[in-house]
Amino acid sequence: MLLELRGVSRRFGGLLAVADLSMTVAGGAIHGLIGPNGAGKSTVFNLITGVIPLTAGEVFFKGERTSGLRPSEICRRGIARTFQATTLFREYTVLQNVLVAAHLVTTPGLASALFWSRPYRERERRARDRGRTLLEALGLGPVASQVADTLPHRDQKALALTMVLATGAELVILDEPMAGLAAQEKAETTSVLRRLREQGVTVLLVEHDMKAVMGVCDTVTVLDHGVRIAEGTPREIQTNPAVIEAYLGADEPGA
Numbered sequence: 608m609l610l611e612l613r614g615v616s617r618r619f620g621g622l623l624a625v626a627d628l629s630m631t632v633a634g635g636a637i638h639g640l641i642g643p644n645g646a647g648k649s650t651v652f653n654l655i656t657g658v659i660p661l662t663a664g665e666v667f668f669k670g671e672r673t674s675g676l677r678p679s680e681i682c683r684r685g686i687a688r689t690f691q692a693t694t695l696f697r698e699y700t701v702l703q704n705v706l707v708a709a710h711l712v713t714t715p716g717l718a719s720a721l722f723w724s725r726p727y728r729e730r731e732r733r734a735r736d737r738g739r740t741l742l743e744a745l746g747l748g749p750v751a752s753q754v755a756d757t758l759p760h761r762d763q764k765a766l767a768l769t770m771v772l773a774t775g776a777e778l779v780i781l782d783e784p785m786a787g788l789a790a791q792e793k794a795e796t797t798s799v800l801r802r803l804r805e806q807g808v809t810v811l812l813v814e815h816d817m818k819a820v821m822g823v824c825d826t827v828t829v830l831d832h833g834v835r836i837a838e839g840t841p842r843e844i845q846t847n848p849a850v851i852e853a854y855l856g857a858d859e860p861g862a
């Protein structure tokens with residue numbers, strides 16, 4: 608298992624937002640985490656990424672305990688947080704953006720000349736190769752030398768995701784990437800998630816849009832009032848009486 612939550616709880620004052628949650632995310636999967644508003648999805652996201660501390664329980668990533676570590680350390684170990692197009696370097700080319708993300712920028716100047724050693728050149732060559740491979744995989748090969756600012760919005764989002772991958776992230780956690788998107792943009796986001804999976808990246812999709820989740824996920828976990836009420840394939844989840852009850856009973860059913 609790539610990610611494992613063991614008896615994870617989080618209390619906010621008198622409210623138990625996440626209650627003794629155990630779940631595992633298999634490597635290479637798109638795993639959905641759904642539930643009505645207030646179910647605790649974002650809180651789980653924040654607990655995994657270390658943004659807020661756990662009240663109880665433990666989180667393991669690749670068999671090592673990550674709960675209690677700082678967010679930067681958790682990120683360094685390969686868990687990437689949600690991507691945003693606003694993190695792009697607009698005046699850089701697409702490929703340069705990816706190299707920045709991989710912590711490999713070559714600045715032509717004395718300082719870099721000092722480090723112009725063979726191991727460094729070798730490292731940079733590998734980063735460029737990997738960067739180009741990722742760009743091809745996400746459909747950005749043809750625009751690799753274009754300045755990021757000139758890309759259409761859709762390509763900028765794909766570039767932001769490529770940058771996440773260039774950091775070497777093995778698990779990408781996305782919190783409601785479909786929120787506020789039109790149907791066409793949701794479909795594009797879905798295809799980007801599938802391309803990620805093809806690249807061997809695991810996706811934990813925290814999403815309110817049940818329909819979108821059902822279309823793309825391998826496994827779905829359903830939360831209600833901080834409690835895991837169901838887990839299974841999209842087909843199993845859609846016919847699960849407890850899930851139907853949770854959504855029908857909610858003020859706002861899943862879109």
Ligand SMILES: Nc1ncnc2c1ncn2[C@@H]1O[C@H](COP(=O)(O)OP(=O)(O)O)[C@@H](O)[C@H]1O
Pocket residue numbers: 619622624642643644645646647648649650651
């Ligand atoms: N920082 C916080 N302080 C107090 N209560 C919070 C905080 N964050 C979330 N909550 C509460 O925890 C519950 C779960 O919230 P959240 O994880 O955001 O749900 P979801 O993302 O599934 O809509 C909600 O009742 C919410 O009001």
Ligand SMILES: [Mg+2]
Pocket residue numbers: 648649650
């Ligand atoms: Mg939320």
